[in-house]
Amino acid sequence: MNKHLHTLVLAIDGGGTRCRIAASRGDDVIAVETGSANLSTDFDQAVHQIAEGLEALAAGTGCTVEALSAAPAFVGLAGVTGPEIANRLRGALPFRHVRIEDDRVAAVRGVLGRRDGAIGHCGTGSFYAVQIGDNVRLAGGWGPVLGDEASAQWVGRRALSLTLEALDGRQRPTPLSDRLAERFGGTAGIVRFAGSAQPSELGALAPLVTESAGQGDAIGIAIMRMGGGEIARALHVLGWRPGQAVCLTGGIGPHYLSYLPDDLRAGLAEPEGQPLEGAIALAQDLAQEITP
Incomplete structure (x- = not known):
């Protein structure tokens, strides 16, 4: 002992x-x-x-x-x-x-204990990691200005950005963009909110995006696909290989499962701790x- x-x-x-x-x-x-x-x-x-x-x-x-x-x-x-x-x-x-x-x-x-595997952590912020033996490679986690792709605040920010595009006529409106435009009072309200919003406030919009994506909303699905693509890109670059564990953690992390490639989905594993x-x-x- x-x-x-x-x-x-x-x-x-x-x-x-x-x-x-x-x-x-x-x-x-x-x-x-x-x-x-x-x-x-x-x-x-x-x-x-x-x-x-x-x-x-x-x-x-x-x-x-x-x-x-x-x-x-x-x-x-x-x-x-x-x-x-x-x-x-x-x-x-x-x-x-x-x-x-x-x-x-x-x-x-x-999360991984001593297992070989990968983490896609997407909470208010995000980071990615792959552990193989004693070697751990990390990526991301650089904050809301320079990084945090696929995080909850990134999802909220993307939703507001695409809502502005819809209001501009550059994007086809969807129920999600309509709801956000109404909530914030149009373009002026969205810009005013985003100018001072903390990451946690932007992240609070993420559940609306995941819910909308699950209901077939085109903008919601596009955002979730972008986030899933960021996770897949990072984990493959870090050296994850099929057959190794994949743990999706954080408040929004597990919501990306259906937006990941088949090889990553097949490796889904529960966090050890x-x-x-x-x-x-x-x-x-x-x-x-x-x-x-």
């Missing part, structure tokens, strides 16, 4: 929607949840959310924040784009032994590295 599985470890999984912090000792896990923690979007806010989470976790476990901070910790946060911002975060956190990565790393470990469980496993790996 690996004795390090019974060492107290800390795990943090944070993204644009929420931040989850867990203390784990063997099978005993206590977790708390706070708000958005994306380093690139708002560094100070992310640090604040972690600090709030540690206070709540201390209250829930009966430990002090100082005792929790002494435990080996894995921190996986959105917006960790390289060593510079990781080191800045390391200096802002109280942990004595900490490994800092972006949130995709914990998701891969949690959640990103937070992956972060805990990586914290246990760190505990094994730093103690005899």
Whole structure:
């Protein structure tokens, strides 16, 4: 039995929607949840959310924040784009032994475990990953301005864009475009909303798109096909091969199944676990590295 599985470890999984912090000792896990923690979007806010989470976790476990901070910790946060911002975060956190990565790393470990396979994660944002043996290749996750193809916010943005085209006469109107035009009050309202909308607000339109696509709406289907094409393109480039697992995660991810090529659909598999469980496993790996 690996004795390090019974060492107290800390795990943090944070993204644009929420931040989850867990203390784990063997099978005993206590977790708390706070708000958005994306380093690139708002560094100070992310640090604040972690600090709030540690206070709540201390209250829930009966430990002090100082005792929790002494435990080996894995921190996986959105917006960790390289060593510079990781080191800045390391200096802002109280942990004595900490490994800092972006949130995709914990998701891969949690969803795939040790299996060879691929992830198409499409939530508010998106990223893609392929794991073969000990090698993990990642792509995407570059945010709403430069990337996040097939994400919920991307779907919402595409729906509004195609609605404007329909109002221009460049696209045949559909029930979806009619509903969006009515909801926002035509072109002026759509432009006004999109100019200040947060990714989560754009993402909130995605369920309307998936529902409309399921009812045969041409614009909804076109958007879902585009998203499915982005997932397929990324996973094939990253090295996925037929016969390996394919996990579609995130709020909108599973909705792309029927829009994927046959080979990817045939590999559909259930996630082994959640990103937070992956972060805990990586914290246990760190505990094994730093103690005899």
